[in-house]
Amino acid sequence: MTEFLQQVIIGLRIGSVYALIALGYTMVYGIIRLINFAHGEFIMVGGYTLFFMIPVLMGFGLPAWTSVFAAIIICAAVGVLAELLAYRPVRKKGNRMTALITAIGVSLILQNLAQAIPFIGPNPKAITQDIFQSGRIDLFGVNTNWTSIFTIIIAAFVMVGLQLFIHKTKIGRAMRAVSENKAASTLMGINVNRTIVITFIIGAGLAAVGALMYCAQYRAVMTTMGSMLGLKAFVAAVLGGIGLIPGAMLGGMLIGLIEALVTAYISSSLANALVFVVLILVLLVKPAGIMGRNVGEKV
Amino acid sequence: MSERAIVLKTEKLGMMFGGLKAVNDFNIEILEGELVGLIGPNGSGKTTVFNMLTGLHIPFEGEIYLMGKRITGMKTHKIIEQGIARTFQNIRLFGEMSVLENVKTSFTKDVKYNLFDTMFRTPKYFQIEKDIEDKAMDCLRIVHLDDKAAFQAKSLPYGQQRKLEIARALATDMKLLLLDEPAAGMNPTETSELIACIYDIRKKFNITIFLIEHDMSLVMKICERIQVINFGNTIAHGFPNEIAHNPDVIEAYLGEEAVENA
Amino acid sequence: AEGALEGQTILIGNIAPMTGVIANYGTAVDNGIRLAASEINASGGILGGTVVISTKDNQFTPAEAINGFNALLSEGAVAIIGAIASSVTSAITGPANDEGIVLITATSTADSITTEDDYVFRACFKDSFQGRMCASYAASQGWTKAAILYAKGDAYSSGLRDSFVAAAPDYGIEVVEEQSTSDTMAVDFSSQLATIAASGAEVLFAPYYYDTVGPKIIPQAREAGYLGAIIGADGFDGTQDVAVGDLTAYENVYFTNHYSPEDPSEVVQNFIAAYTEAYGAESLNALAALAYDAMYMVAQAIETAGSLDHDAIRDAMAGMHYVGVTGDMTLDETGTPDKSVAILTFVEEDGKLVQKFVTSQH
Amino acid sequence: MTDLRKKSLRGVITNVIMVALLIIVIYILSVSLSDNNYRLKLVPIIWHLCIFILLGTSLNLTMGFLGQLTLGHMGFMGIGAYTAALSSLALERAGLFIAKTAPPLQLIGVMLGCSLLGAIVAGIISLLMGIPALRMRGDYLAIVTLGFGLIIENVIANLPFAGGNGLAEGTASANLYQNGLGINSRLQAQYVYFPILLTIICVAFMFMYTTSKYGRAIKAIREDEIAANASGINATYYKILTFTISAFFAGLAGGLYAISTSSLTTGTFTFANSSIWNSTFIVVMVVLGGMGSLTGSIIAAIGMYMLNYEIKNGAWVAAMPQFLQSIFAFPMLIYAFVLTIVIMFKPFGLMGTYEFSLRRLLFRKSERAIGGEAK
């Protein structure tokens, strides 16, 4: 039983990182129906910002985690640049497929640019400093650490905040309106372009928070770190119901749990495949994801 | 009356959406060659009836018979094969395809060549392709779109798009044609043209038509019988002039003025 | 034949993943080769001929490796050093034999890469040898209960695992727990390590690369409560640069390597000094050292052959004896060196982790 | 003779002329180019191009014509490649076939047989996947096919007979070192007509497919699935059929890959990696060429492959200033920039849905007189 609980805690911890990243995916997807393949690279940008900023900020006597603010700023800037320079011009002229290809392009550019920049380069870099309080703790006989606890709590906190933001604020409602019908939104007085930029800021900002959690946990950054992570997070978002904030959270947690439990009890090398098997099975039963409402098309 | 076959018959048809009963105890019998209208306030469940008839919604309860054969719960394309065709309230054309291709697609189910004929372009392939091209042009001619055959469907003006939908439905070679608000978005002049077109179709194909329409000038003029639903329940059925003076219908649907105009 | 190649350029090809997920290995190897080449040229070249390196990026993909190979061939390369990952290298071993050009791989350890009587050689030892050495060292320390954690889909990792498992009975080692990941890119091993910690293993064999071992496997293992020995192969080299958190976690970690940076011998110290000066210490690892040696081996073969004739170089290569950074070696009949392996460990020195030589095994 | 037939006959004639021209050009090149340039450069390029053309056009069937975004196309190529490699390896181990010494007819027979087997297995597996997957739409289908692609990759890596030295000597691993089919560059040069003819036949088939009732049906489904159903089209059937055909050709491309590459690794058949050999790039290829234009896919396949090839191997790169060279050391970077810029100026791809037709060029006048050509 303890062993099982142990695995559950591990699952939740992995899951909260996925969940945080999935939130960013869901935000952007929810508004402009774009699978932002570059989101994984936003995490990478966040990771490197942390890598460079932690020693600087600690030099000023600040705690390591405060570097996340720098990461948020840089990530948001990258997100906004991607939107202004690539996504927006293409969105005006093309269709969704065109936008998808642009996202792939941006993702490749970011990843390869990072490798090409001499002080980043292809070598993985370790984050040697503890980002949160270090050390193990014993939770009802289950062995875990502070980082895990913080990760889970922060993920939950971010989710609730975001949910309130989307549903209770004016900007949030504007985002949802834009996500449905841009022309009608304009007629309501919504500045569509600005709303999309805000979405990218939030999405990329979340990637920065995700990067913090990732780095606190896994302690290393690499130019290709975002690809698989981003992909799994996207799967999480779809599993929970894409476009839905609680869905991203639930999906992330589930993917984490499935991974941990499959690894522990079935086959660790098939964990990746089984995650997708679960996703496919869920989608077959609930085509809009676990929390997605299947709004049939009105004929 | 009894000589004519019953083309469509429904028994206690019902549909639920969540907690909402959109259609309730819907019964109708349509005889061969008839032109029957279905009217009712917005949201009363008319389109939902059509959707059930064409398998887009699986009825919550009740049965549907086409030419005496039970078709309840069949897949859409099967129902179409049985001989029902329809148009949509919100136009659903194949926008990127040409007008002619739009009509040709409706022959797909009847085209009997296979992958082998496709690959090797056998004489059979050419024969069949030529046949359906001719038939498709015939359908277009009826709705006066033959000169637009090469246009992209989405570039047509609204009224012509509606006509193209009708042509596409005609091409499925049906016994029963369902028209969902064919005159919506047309001005009275265009509506009269449409009426002429519908008469034409009936004459040429000798088919049965079941239509939904809010334009009373059209309904009262061409429908032989009318059924009225409100909140999913049938509140009246009968001949046009009966309906026009039915107080329930006037209250729920027509309003006072419309009667004077009819 | 002093000066037999005077005034000629000697084109040596390098095929490596210069971009993408394992670009760090590609750059290390390229640096090693170029360092050796510039040293050779500085001391008068090979028989007077100047070495020129042409690098082709294989993007970690077999098909691109073939393109690179063909391009090098038509550029007129006399020998090719190439491909890092065994999966990619094996795509060009056939072509090398068909075209009759020497292919020496610095780092591909899969057993099947080299076969008898052909044009393919390597500077590293092969998986079956390294896995066996790990088992042998474990036995020598009296650890008899072993657990294994490896990447099933990765040829390097699963190859080492296979050889460790094969050798274990010979040394009286029992494998009590086996866990895996699908590839080496995994980041979270907590589940697997929790199971391993509960298995009562005394030693954990974890054939992964340093970027995974350093920040992830070792700290996560200690966190999961596994405090026993951790042993790995040459992929552990570099762990010291990516160690995180409490460095005591890295105690009781051992690995086999091609050389020891501590080795006081002149070749080794010279290499380390020269490499650090040219490219910095970050990418300095055994891969760079192997590539450096591979280049010198090619040079030695050309010198022996006295010409740029492909077959002559091949014949000079076969069975060659060579002393380099990664040891004193003789190529066996398949073209794989027979050399000793260094067992290294990590210790903390002035708040930094450094490698320490433990013993040498054969 | 009907107009339709007349046009078609002209089409056949022009196509035959084009194929003949292509083959003559290659023959002349084989005679006139130096061995280095012909065998070491042109021949591998031709083999690889055939693979990419098959992948691009076949994916265009599902993406462009059927309108379903699939992100796991390379998975089917993987199935084809592994099946072809392992089945040929079985023949080799049984002592029935050795690629290097096989007589021409036997070699062609084995290449064709094993590739077809790979294609069939890919087709069958895609059928099994398609039945549940194609119930999904849009981005959900995309993510499910991506998932299937990764599952295929993961499962292959876990098959005990599909790794290491294969079959009885195999272990579960992502790499298959032994491949009975992998032929050397001399043989590849000698049999260069094999991939060319195979590709031409396949593309011709796909072209026929898209211009028949099948093509009309799937285009209708792309435009509006509900309306297609309501026109009597069995959308599920046509979707699965098209998906399967598409996977079949990807499997065939896998067979060609196995022939041209002597060792396989699942990393080639994945969703994304650092080269152009992955599912993402096939999607990019289809969009860049124009969704719904087979000619577009062919042009994009050639263009994209050559771009990547030239960035990495082109002599002109070495002639550039040092600064530019150091940027060109990152092929994917250059590539991504080109890609993004092209898509910005040509958002609907190079060809849109337009098909290039020599016939139209040659007989334009007389055909306009016949009429019926959509404008």
Next chain:
Amino acid sequence: MLKIEDLVVSYGAIQALRGISLEVNEGEIVSLIGANGAGKTTTLHALTGLIPIKSGKVHYQKKNLRKVRAHEIVSLGLAHVPEGRQVFRRMTVIENLLMGAYSRTDRAEIAQNLTKVYKHFPRLEERAKQIAGTLSGGEQQMLAMGRAMMSAPKLIVMDEPSMGLSPILVKEVFNIIEDMHKEGITILLVEQNAKMALSVADRAYVLENGKISMSGKASELLDDEKVRQAYLGA
């Protein structure tokens, strides 16, 4: 109040509007009628900035609308009920209505407007929590009009508001139009139902192939033989 001069709009190579001029004075109802594809919708889109204008002048309350960004137009008191309803399909009815008040900030005013909308369309109040995409066509039309009313506009432009509505609702829509008019809202109405449109309007324009072919008092146009032939089906 609104003055359009020589407006030209094109979609690629197709010129949809070939220089039209029209005027709407404060307090008027002006109808714009014309056959399918005449360019009515295009005119309204150009007005509220949904499509770019090629040339011509558009002035609203002395302001050059070409200089105002699309999303700022509604806060000038110009609301648009678009063709085909364009409701936010996945939002609830009430959320749709609140979106209409996006440019308003005064909560009391919003609440007041909401009551007014509910008074005109009780059905919307019944279905306040329903997802708009599942409403029937007519219900969606009511929602689109209600939504426009939520921004408390001075000028409403409506694109075929009666399309797909039951006779009783068509009457209701025209009643609402007259109500709005009485409340002092100026209205530019595009309609296929030319008879109704002309009977509520003060003045009207007839659009033919992207050009104004006729204009004048609505009652006069109603009696015009050409208009009757082409648009009234008589």
